[in-house]
Amino acid sequence: MKQYVMGNGAIALGALAAGVNLISGYPGTPSSEIIETVHKFPHEGVHLEWSVNEKAALEVAASAAYSGARTLVTMKQVGLNVASDPLMSLAYVGVKGGMVIVSADDPGPISSQTEQDTRRFADFCRIPVFDPSSPEEAYEMIQDAFEYSEKYQTPVLFRPTTRVCHAYASIDVDISNGPKSYEGFVKDSSKWVIFPRLSYANHGKIEARNVTIGEDFSTYRYNTSEGTNSTKAVIASGVSYEYAKEFMKSYPDYKLIKISTAFPFPEPFVLKELEGVSEVICIEELSPYIEEQLLRVVGKHHLALNVSGKLNGLVPHNGENSANQVANILSSFLGLENNAQSIDLSDMPSLPVRPPVLCAGCPHRGSFYAVKVAMKGKKAFYCGDIGCYTLGNAMPLDMVDTCLCMGSGVTMAQGFNWTHEDAQCFAFIGDSTFFASGITGVVNAVYNDANMILCVLDNSTTAMTGHQPHPGTGINLMDNIVDKVDITKVLEGLGVKKIITVDPLNLKASVDAVNECASIKGVKAIIFKSPCIAITKPTGKMTVDSDKCINCKKCIREIGCPALITIDGNVTIDTNLCTGCGLCSQLCPTEAIGGKK
């Protein structure tokens, strides 16, 4: 059947077509829709879960793969850092059933904290990596990835990038076979228990095997070459291949080589294709991985070949590539005309800037504002975390002083406590992030006797990545109603003495809660509990009474809600955006805003 699906959907359906038995992962843009697609399509007999974090996801899949089951693990690139501890060891141990780890890279970065390159991670772990250039190819390639994983009994990485994950295409899909049968776990402690002796032996085998895989990949169906003009060649990978093809479709004689398996590098294939070539340019995103491999090959074989790309400045190191940028680079490199012509926009007026902001009615706005009001004039540090609430950094709230990685805010607040004992140290963390990697930080605070205020922004969902359920929501991806893991009980169990739960849209109660926590020593927690506006219905619309409004604009200046706008200088509510949360009405000095419910 033909399906018009996102690249992530193609990956999901490809895995189902390959007979996958178990799928685990943690949400993260641009990878989240893989598991969501499986959930929407028939997948009887497949265990599907949002794991609590990427490390858990990979470990759940590892033992399933030891059992001979085919497993898929999904995450974004920074999630691979979290999963790297089990992955490094698993690379030494190997698997029995095919195991594919999707780590979606995000050139730009568009929705991430780093521009790291999963291909380098594959090299670091010494395991194969697949790099699809389009949704159509991703559907086929993930099935190949399972085959190679089983053939060489190793976990393999599968690395799409944002523009592949989020591109849509029409794909012929066949998932009728259902999950594969598998043998089950066979005990063998000399194989499945990692010991220094085993690692030593397997290290040698893995390096020898990787030479073989490089040769195997030299005939792989998605390592391809087009065109015959062989003095100058273009090598591209991933979506950059599509950008290069968009330009070179007008010049089909020119040589265009696609490398879809950067590691182990398909050296025999590349050597053959570069015969007679004197100049080559590498078009790739993130790191100059293929470029460096080529330079290695040039040195090893004493080739008279000039290699261009990121390292000599022809391709930028940072940011994502684009069709027009690649067309410019290639037209210059190949000495060909670039036919693309846009309208002259040199006289463009300045455009309004639209940084992402917290939604109108978002309860996080109330949480941040309450802390800000309570801490006015006091020395305080605000450690943010990963999620929608990172946007608490935007003006006018300006309530995120640091943001590093998942769960870091809880522990960084403690570091500030030890360097600034006169300051109130806050950590803001969402409910899903709390479960993913916040809990150990709380244990650390209790154990080391830190003074800090933990603010759990509990909106009952994983909002930023598209509202996935998590351990606190009481539903899982097997569509079972399960016991909710209660954040308050978790904190009590960890030894947090003061825990206050408050509605962040009640300004006075929230400010009081912050003040109460600030007055006592030790680890304190405030659970700001109010559901994400995207999963609830608006409660009404606010209105501005123009007789009472003195146009002081305090509401706009203090909380910056997108629904608070000015028309001809007068404060007005944008009723298309207002959810009736009522936060603005609680800070208006003349009580001019009303109309809730």
Next chain:
Amino acid sequence: MNKDIMICGVGGQGTVLASKIIAAAAMDEGNAVHSAETIGMAQRGGSVTSHVRVGEAYSPLIPYGSADLIISFEPAEAVRNLIYLKKDGIVITNSVPTKPVTASISASEYNGVEMVNYLNTKCKVITVNSDDVCSEFGSNKFFNIAILGVAVGSGRLGISKETILKEIEARVPAKFIEVNKAAFEAGLKIGESYEA
């Protein structure tokens, strides 16, 4: 048919549904279609774009100077994405601006008129006022379907009215089908008046 269609606006305006309807309808009429969307953090009030590529295409995003049509839900967003338009392309844009929070905080009064004027100096433009066209439907949430009607009415979309309507019916909740069809027809009339 080979056609590049860009849909742009501000996160939350319903651009994604509009692009899905166009893509599905183009496929219904036997075309190969690729599309791509802004997803993630930028959805929260940021600038969003959808790229729909009908016919032969490699890059998932429309290259600069290649779009036959830009359908914009916000005047400044049409200007921001004008670099994608072909020299003889057309822009269909909402004339009602969405003010960013930054404009509300600073004193600058961005009102969108300058943007529409600028567009008119650069290319053929059809403007639609979302407040006017949606007033009878009680919510601007139906503007995404209304502007699809404008695009069909203008004759520049290259997809028939019937196919688009079929996809609207398939993709909006049952209780909103009638109001969406009415919004589509309202837009269609505006589009047709421009073609004349």
